[in-house]
Amino acid sequence: MPDTTIHNLSRRRFVQGAAAGLTLGFSLPAALAAGAPKAIAASAGAASAGATFEPNAFVRIGSDDTVTVISKHLEMGQGTYTGLATILADELDADWATVRVEGAPADAKRYNNLLWGPAQGTGGSTAMANSWEQMRKAGATARAMLVAAAARQWQVPAEQIQVRQGVVSHPASGRKARFGQLAQAAAAEAVPANVRLKDPKDFTLIGKVAPRKDTAEKVNGKARFTQDVHLPGMLVAVVAHPPRFGATVKSFDASRAKAVKGVVDVVQIPQGVAVLARDTWSAKKGRDALSVTWDESAAFKLGSEEILARYRELAKKPGAVARSEGQVEPALAQAAKVLTAEFDFPYLAHAAMEPMNCVVQFDGQQCEVWNGEQMHTGDQYALAALFGIPPEKVVIHMLYAGGSFGRRASKSADYVLEAAQIVKATGGRAPVKMVWLREDDMRAAYYRPLNHHRLEAALDAQGRLVAWRHRLVGQSIMKGSAMEPAMVKNGIDATSVEGASSLPYAIPNLQVELHTPEDIPVPVLWWRSVGSTHTAYSTEVFLDQVAKAAGKDPVALRLELLAAHPRHAGVLKLAADKAGWGQPLAPGQDGARRGRGVAVHESFRSYVAQVVEVTVAKDGSLKVDRVVCAVDCGVAINPDNVRSQVEGGIGFALSAALYGEITLKEGRVEQGNFDQYPILRINEMPKVETYIVPSAEAPTGMGEPPVPPLAPALANAIAAATGKWLTRLPLRTGELAA
Known part of the structure; x- marks a missing residue:
């Protein structure tokens, strides 16, 4: 696994350093469709290394009492991470202060959108609607296993055990244990086939105001966006797109672009001509110096x-x-x-705060992607087809996105494929971060x-x-x-x-x-x-x-x-x-x-x-x-x-x-x-x-x-x-x- 350490620069570094002092479209195979997952992945029940308790695909509890909620949906500013965590944490009776959220990998067998069928993705305002019962059951399942572990250790009836804010207790005997103390024992319990969900009158988080889980990271600069990913040897690509829809590259002269300091290569791809450099600014300067002749014989020319x-x-x-x-x-x-x-x-343009961008790496056998991923399954299959590998060999790391308004839910995986096309055109010799500038986002986009x-x-x-x-x-x-x-x-x-x-x-x-x-x-x-x-x-x-x-x-x-x-x-x-x-x-x-x-x-x-x-x-x-x-x-x-x-x-x-x-x-x-x-x-x-x-x-x-x-x-x-x-x-x- 490559080093994905974030090297925060300029404004991001300033925010981190000063924080303490501030007072201010796709097709799915029949086999996948036939294997659509149940609401809760039942393959869990075993602990990972140490005392981690992972009863299903949506929650992990560590020995340090941390409750990690796995979000199958993208957080792009709409509050998905907080909403999904609220549902699960309420049924779990977790301490909200110990709850954290991380994005799920691309895996439609475990993380499909239940309103879409066997496909993972975020859109159509479906995140809460399709996850409501699923996340409640995930939390209730983990709670039941913690209670079962405590009942076994303390030799008391499970019905006499209470759970409140991350603490399991038996009032009659005065015994108490935090979630982390029970994690290893709970992992050994059988996953219950059925669990009882709370009566809504007993909700402690749902319907209440709980602080958002993404706010602190976005304020202190720790939030990971695509621009924060820096891989060893990575190149940054900026693409010259046709000025009219339907136009193609007729020819190009890269000599002036390659003379720009920092520019490493210039390659043609189906979407245009990509200039690769050591940094974004050099790539932009190289693109500005690039000479491209466009074939507009089939271009659209109406106003x-x-x-x-x-x-x-x-x-x-x-x-x-x-x-x-x-x-x-x-x-x-x-x-x-x-x-x-x-x-x-x-x-209308989508005009999200963060223009389209994506990091792609291909080693000949596996493709890895880092971006604000909105259409996991569609992008996964599109990339698999491009590189000629099985979909499970496409690993997608879902990061935060600075808005989308529908744009990142591309029906054709357009910008993700564009980044991958650049990697393919360069023989996969280096990871590539493709960056669209604002003008690319408005003129070469979807509307x-x-x-x-x-x-x-x-x-x-x-x-x-x-x-x-x-x-x-x-x-x-x-x-x-x-x-x-x-x-x-x-x-x-x-x-x-x-x-x-x-x-x-x-x-x-x-x-x-x-x-x-x-x-x-x-x-x-x-x-x-x-x-x-x-x-x-x-x-x-x-x-x-x-x-x-x-x-x-x-x-x-x-x-x-x-x-x-x-x-x-x-x-x-x-x-x-x-x-x-x-x-x-x-x-x-x-x-x-x-x-x-x-x-x-x-x-x-x-x-x-x-x-x-x-x-x-x-x-x-x-x-x-x-x-x-x-x-x-x-x-x-x-x-x-x-x-x-x-x-x-x-x-x-x-x-x-x-x-x-x-x-x-x-x-x-x-x-x-x-x-x-x-x-x-x-x-x-x-x-x-x-x-x-x-x-x-x-x-x-x-x-x-x-x-x-x-x-x-x-x-x-x-x-x-x-x-x-x-x-x-x-x-x-x-x-x-x-």
């Missing part, structure tokens, strides 16, 4: 506006039907009033698809909503990937229409249609909350337009249409009540106009309603004053983390609503860094109030659901203040001048 023009024409025609109820066409024809609206949504929506609604003579037709036009995320057979049915990509095809409102005549252009090669991928990023906006903004036309209060209309959906209605009522819906806002100063807007949406089985308050100045400048958010995510494992996800999701969504836009001009991405792709500044962040619906339902996701309602609630607030509906994102606030 964003040209794509949108095509989409708008498609939306005038019927598409593939994703949902159909009643008779929409006759209802529209016979309506007393018909409303129509069109919405445009741009390509949230550009979309166009056309909606029609019919009102009868009494102002009742009797028909709704929704046509969407946009690229398919799933088409062409190994997930297409499961996710694309009858020409409908479920991720394209989610939120529209699942519209909860009681409308007797409803139809959702989809056009999926196949001649647009811009690479697209899921982006935080996927299809709901655009469907929530169009449906919730259009419903407000319907409410105005019908002369109804927007909240009242929604509640009327949500009679069969109590969880939607529950968060809507809570958010409206806490926001003071129906009460007048304080007037704006100097002619500024104020408004309040609402939206409710379900995604990833979590229900979120938001009320936004805005102030619009005479010149059209906008200030988002307040966001009130109500969530129903089942059991809130860690309420503080739920609030953090709400606040982060609102900031993320607001940034996209105000600024987010990737544009193409003659096939080239125009944005390269945050000067051209601005993000929300801290002084623009509104006051956020979060209210969690008490629930006994199994937990659902919170990483993505806070995102969809923000933009439509904001647009509805702007319309309430100004009477103007903004139907294109990002919001063109220049249209709001009085």
Whole structure:
């Protein structure tokens, strides 16, 4: 095993040194599918070296009382490590101070995502949902074995033994032992086939506020990210990518690049030309000096506006039907009033704090990877195919990731394969750290698809909503990937229409249609909350337009249409009540106009309603004053983390609503860094109030659901203040001048 000691440099070294003084897509073989693991790996029960107790794949207890929780899911800032540790530690009755977390290796037989089948990975806000019972059983199993060991040693009935905060005790005799003292004996006990889980009323950590497990390491500089990995002899690679999608390398001249001090080699790979150097800066300088001639004969050369023009024409025609109820066409024809609206949504970059990067080493027989790993099984199989080795010979070390928002969950293992291609092109003579600079991350990446929506609604003579037709036009995320057979049915990509095809409102005549252009090669991928990023906006903004036309209060209309959906209605009522819906806002100063807007949406089985308050100045400048958010995510494992996800999701969504836009001009991405792709500044962040619906339902996701309602609630607030509906994102606030 190579030396993977972290050599922290510059800012990281400063943080560590000063900490004490600071006061501030893939295919799985049938054999693997047939061997899908049980919820708890039963192969454990034996102790490793010394007095370590490892009863299953998810927990290890050492003689020093340390409880190590093994996380099969990536920690990329969303609180996964804390959430999973909370579930297990509560059933174990561990002392939270002794609990630590480490990332699991790539091993779908032990660490598969139970909602995905025999595949390991993080995404779709599934981490807590698929691990809830699994981690509870893992903790309860370890607890039962510790109790059994104590009962055997003390010769007392197991029923008389208590466990609290990492201490096993027998009150009647006064005997006590810490977990570490019982570890070796517990390892000799049989793994129970069944364990009793706690009654929720007995939870001591779940539902409470427990400090996050990743905070201290991220503050003191000990957290391990890909940039912290330095292997002996390692080279750093920066890649010159084609300026247009579909272009390839025609020829290149590496002489000037190789003359740069520190540059070691220049190699061509399928993705472009890689410059390898002793450090990142030298690799970048070498790439800047590189001369590449691109073959653009098959390159895509349309711009964003040209794509949108095509989409708008498609939306005038019927598409593939994703949902159909009643008779929409006759209802529209016979309506007393018909409303129509069109919405445009741009390509969006993921723009995570940490651009794509990966360390790969191949010795001819085994491949090792270090990165913020999100799609373990897909990447493992892709690398195995590239190097011609069995998947189990691909070892993945999961480190922290500085954000993802869907980008690291690559359906094609693109950036991981790019790093491996460089290793292969150099004959595997050295480990390679591939680093994407911010410009690479924006111009050579994958994007949230550009979309166009056309909606029609019919009102009868009494102002009742009797028909709704929704046509969407946009690229398919799933088409062409190994997930297409499961996710694309009858020409409908479920991720394209989610939120529209699942519209909860009681409308007797409803139809959702989809056009999926196949001649647009811009690479697209899921982006935080996927299809709901655009469907929530169009449906919730259009419903407000319907409410105005019908002369109804927007909240009242929604509640009327949500009679069969109590969880939607529950968060809507809570958010409206806490926001003071129906009460007048304080007037704006100097002619500024104020408004309040609402939206409710379900995604990833979590229900979120938001009320936004805005102030619009005479010149059209906008200030988002307040966001009130109500969530129903089942059991809130860690309420503080739920609030953090709400606040982060609102900031993320607001940034996209105000600024987010990737544009193409003659096939080239125009944005390269945050000067051209601005993000929300801290002084623009509104006051956020979060209210969690008490629930006994199994937990659902919170990483993505806070995102969809923000933009439509904001647009509805702007319309309430100004009477103007903004139907294109990002919001063109220049249209709001009085």
